Amino acid sequence: xxxxxxxxxxxxxxxxxxxxxxxxxxxxxxxxxxxxxxxxxxxxxxxxxxxxxxxxxxxxxxxxxxxxxxxxxxxxxxxxxxxxxxxxxxxxxxxxxxxxxxxxxxxxxxxxxxxxxxxxxxxxxxxxxxxxxxxxxxxxxxxxxxxxxxxxxxx
Amino acid sequence: xxxxxxxxxxxxxxxxxxxxxxxxxxxxxxxxxxxxxxxxxxxxxxxxxxxxxxxxxxxxxxxxxxxxxxxxxxxxxxxxxxxxxxxxxx
Numbered sequence: 001x002x003x004x005x006x007x008x009x010x011x012x013x014x015x016x017x018x019x020x021x022x023x024x025x026x027x028x029x030x031x032x033x034x035x036x037x038x039x040x041x042x043x044x045x046x047x048x049x050x051x052x053x054x055x056x057x058x059x060x061x062x063x064x065x066x067x068x069x070x071x072x073x074x075x076x077x078x079x080x081x082x083x084x085x086x087x088x089x090x091x092x093x094x095x096x097x098x099x100x101x102x103x104x105x106x107x108x109x110x111x112x113x114x115x116x117x118x119x120x121x122x123x124x125x126x127x128x129x130x131x132x133x134x135x136x137x138x139x140x141x142x143x144x145x146x147x148x149x150x151x152x153x154x155x
Numbered sequence: 156x157x158x159x160x161x162x163x164x165x166x167x168x169x170x171x172x173x174x175x176x177x178x179x180x181x182x183x184x185x186x187x188x189x190x191x192x193x194x195x196x197x198x199x200x201x202x203x204x205x206x207x208x209x210x211x212x213x214x215x216x217x218x219x220x221x222x223x224x225x226x227x228x229x230x231x232x233x234x235x236x237x238x239x240x241x242x243x244x245x
Contacts, residue, residue: 030229030230033231033233037230037231037233038230040229040230041227041229041230096227096228096229097226097228099195099198099225099226099227099228100192100193100194100195100196100207102191102192102193102224103192104192105191105192105193105224106219106222107222108220108221108222109218110219111217111219112211112217112218113187113190115180115186115190117158117180117182117187118180118181119178119181120163120166120167120170120179120181121163122163125180127213127217130156131215142215143215144214144244144245145212145215145241146212146213147156147213147241148157148158148210148211148212148213149156149158149209149210149232150157150158150159150188150191150193150206150207150208151157151158151159151208152159152195152199152205152206152228153160153165153199153206154159154160154200154205155159155161155165
């Protein structure tokens with residue numbers, strides 16, 4: 001009874017699709033700033049690779065045996081979606097990590113280069129000025145340190 | 156304090172929206188970003204040059220005491236790590 005086999009759910013294909021979806025959606029978790037965010041890129045990549053294996057398995061199941069099989073259109077469409085999701089996850093992984101080496105950036109123990117730039121009101125502010133006492137600091141107690149955060153912008 | 160290529164106006168809107176009270180400086184010409192060797196050529200959404208994410212803790216003698224260079228733009232320095240670095244300076 002080959003008919004009963006063909007009506008069975010192609011679980012490998014569906015699992016592949018869900019894993020591919022998970023690989024892309026795992027990027028949403030970065031907005032929640034989870035403690036384990038360092039492992040999420042690798043988890044996402046792993047999901048994408050495993051998804052690829054299951055999609056291949058699903059395709060093999062439908063197309064490898066000789067003869068006419070049902071569900072080839074559904075399976076082909078699903079595999080195409082899954083492959084697009086996998087490609088998106090891998091593209092995101094590669095793009096997010098394509099950063100300059102910044103070998104010339106100041107290292108621990110080195111002097112931080114000075115600068116003067118405009119603040120949000122357009123007023124010029126220097127690094128030295130950032131060490132001046134602020135409203136937050138106790139009188140006569142200037143900040144002991146300043147945290148410089150360079151960010152990508154375009155918010 | 157924070158530095159990006161965003162204009163003072165854009166940073167002001169961000170500051171207001173997010174309720175930030177720290178100083179945000181604008182480096183639209185990437186002058187300081189290049190001085191710190193943090194230029195990400197074509198890294199902006201429209202292909203503009205921007206800063207790669209990086210954090211430096213500088214003490215009052217202008218010496219760098221702690222740094223963080225992420226390998227992935229999705230993974231950022233966590234507030235508790237930065238606070239711990241600041242506290243360790245005492």
